[in-house]
Amino acid sequence: MLLAFDTATPAVTVALYDDGAVVATHTAVDPRRHGELLAPAITAVLDEAWVPRQDVTAVAVGVGPGPFTGLRVGLVTARTLGLVLDIPVYGVCTLDVLAARAVADGAVDRPFLVATDARRKEVYWAAYDETGARLDGPHVDRPAQVATSAPVVGAGALLYPDVFPCAVGPEHPDAGTLARVVGEELAELLDPEPLYLRRPDVAAPSRPKPVS
């Protein structure tokens, strides 16, 4: 029994996966409430599937890239559940989950990009071949720097139609696909470490300003 979730985009998405099938999912979209939504969504899928928490044998978590605050909610939850249930935790690049879903849905038939909202007028993006194998990325850039007429999957395409005219596939990742990616090893499995891609904003202090 695999418990999967991703909080690296405005979606808080949770799924339970067992024996090759997704048995329960719960998704809510709210960019400001990851911390409030995730734990109740986890108990909701466990309850819905009548699965006691002790039966969970592994955790899968999206490791971003994504806005830091929400991203950390998923990662600290995954790591802590891994510790308390004494089970392995697998990380997956969130953009790979969007790519896998687009391929599974037949939304892409040629090389494509995945782009999500990185805020500050930038996108997180990666490039894939038509089978969903990642060729480049993830990176964070201004949309104009990665403008393309190729298909683009994810919210980034919808936010910047001028530079990404060919928007296809899902807007946000879904944990059902994340679970499948781990269960069927459709993408590289990573340690549950956040892909921040940006350094923290810090300014070294200047000499105190004179007051008189």
Added chain:
Amino acid sequence: MGRMSDEPLVLGIETSCDETGVGLVRGGSLLADAVASSVEEHARFGGVVPEVASRAHLEAMVPTLERACEQAGVTLHDVDAVAVTSGPGLAGALLVGVAAAKALAVGLGKPLYGVNHLAAHVAVDQLEHGPLPEPCVAMLVSGGHSSLLRVTDVTGGEDGGEDGGGGVVPLGATIDDAAGEAFDKVARLLGLPFPGGPHIDRAARSGSSVYVDFPRGLTSQRDLERHRFDFSFSGLKTAVARWVEARERAGEPVPVQDVAASFQEAVCDVLTRKAVDAAVSEGIGDILVGGGVAANSRLRVLTEERAAARGVRVRVPRPGLCTDNGAMVAALGAEMVQRGRRPSALDLPADSSLPVTSVLA
């Protein structure tokens, strides 16, 4: 085993600023207090950088949980309840602790208590000095807060203080900088490292506290009418800056120890005067001191002296329990369990500006 092992084992998580703390408390006994600090990563910035702190909390959480269990000789499965600071503090930092606490509660199938950081500073004293004196006046002084509280029930009362009429009531607070913030800023002016508190304290020991007569904020008769129990440290900080600049402009050396001592005296004078005044005017016989600045040696001595003169008792936990830690959260969580307060819901938010009257979120 004896009676002690019948009491519930409560785990507390604290991540409101730059310390990742995990404490384990059984009844009134402290079993473990594991703290990982990112203070060194902030030192070169002269203050806590929120994103740096949040990243450090994520990395430190699991190792700190493991270290606390090891110290206490328990496993997570022995834990009966999970408490966490849900506010006030840095929003992103709080969220890491709250999410970890929820994962523990879900993974263990045990209740979750989201508690107020300030009340936890009060509750921690019982781990050292036994049951809390209730009522008491709490003086909480740190880099993030400077408050005087009237505490009649550290859990906030029946409803955790939700309706504001509960067991923890603010009497006064800083209207600008926190006391610890003033220590940091003045330390920087004097070329002393961050965090400033311990360095000022050390420098002040060989200085003269009457070398400069720095202003005492909100102590004039007019100010006392409106701000009897409030504090202001921003004018003091500016006064120190002016004094230092004038010296430098005149090409004279700055007597760091004397300025440190005079500044520290000004802070401690106002804090202790108002705390004792609050206790006397409220008819309360105990003052409890908490927060990082409570580690200041002069503050301890002066509080004792002035309180004793008015027949008021003073309790100050040892310095390690005054600074932010998980033990204080576990201590307050243990009180929640013992007094039968209702647990928090799993959609508990992290609230960076949680009012002090809301003890249980």
